[in-house]
Amino acid sequence: MQEHKNFWDKNAGRYDRFMRKDRAAYEEMYALIWPVVKAKTVLELATGTGLIAKSIVNAAARIEATDASVEMIAEAKRDNQSAKLYFSVQDMFRLPYADESFEVVIVSNALHIVPQPEKALAEIHRVLxxxxxxxxxxxTHAENSFFGNSKAFFLKLAGFPLYSKWTSEEYLRFLRQNGWAVRKSVVLKASFPLTYAECEKTEV
Structure with a gap:
């Protein structure tokens, strides 16, 4: 895991520029998230530079936004304008929060790049x-076009961690098998197909 933390630390300064090409998909995603977090306490895992948290904070009651990368959190804090938004370095596999602390948990574009994503889901299950x-x-990289597959190949060469390569259907099945009922899903068009999923807890 340390080498992957180093990857994100090294690339924190250019992350926002890298994500600009998917701005339209992210705007669609913000519109989906906004009503769900309205007046709610929110935990975001793998926040990166805080793009999502900063875009939805006006809707939420409070957001705790966390990432394993020290440099990503430093970037996120740099232009944080909201008293309702708190950034900190945390490990998504061992969160410091009590059981059932949050009304909403967001983990965006992270489950495919961590080993044992089911353990992250179990920890989310605990704090939600x-x-x-x-x-x-x-x-959901497995649905890539040829162009998308080429980009994924070069990202991997650059050290980008990719542990799980799901289709949208496989990803939603993975969520269901790990204690979640998917109540809404949408595939957004981005550099890689982006499967948006809203879930509720079931028995694990």
């Missing part, structure tokens, strides 16, 4: 309220 909502948009 029983009537809460998990928002888990993830790039």
């Amino acid at each position: 309220k029983d009537d809460g909502v998990l928002i888990a948009p993830t790039f």
Whole structure:
């Protein structure tokens, strides 16, 4: 895991520029997230530079936005204008929060790049309220075009960690098999197909 933390630390300064090409898909995603987080307490995991958190904070009651990368969190804090938004360095596999602490948990574009994503889902299950909502948009690389596959290949050469290569259907099945009922899903058009999923807790 340390080498992958180093990858994100090294690339924190250029992350926002890299994500600009998917701005339209992200705007669609913000529109989907906004009503779910309205007046709710929110935890975001793998926040990166805080793109999502900063775009939805006006809707939420409070957001704790976390990432494993020290440099990503430093970038995120740099232009944080909201008193309702708190950034910190945390490990998504061992969160410091009590059981059922949050009404919404967001983990965006992260489950495919961590080993044992089912363990991250179990920890999310613990800190989310029983009537809460998990928002888990993830790039589903297995549905790539030839151009998308080429980009994925070069990203991997550059050290980009990619542990799980799902189709949208496979990803939603993975969520269901790990304690989640998918109540809404949409595939957004981005550099790689982006499967937006809203989920509720079931028995694990």
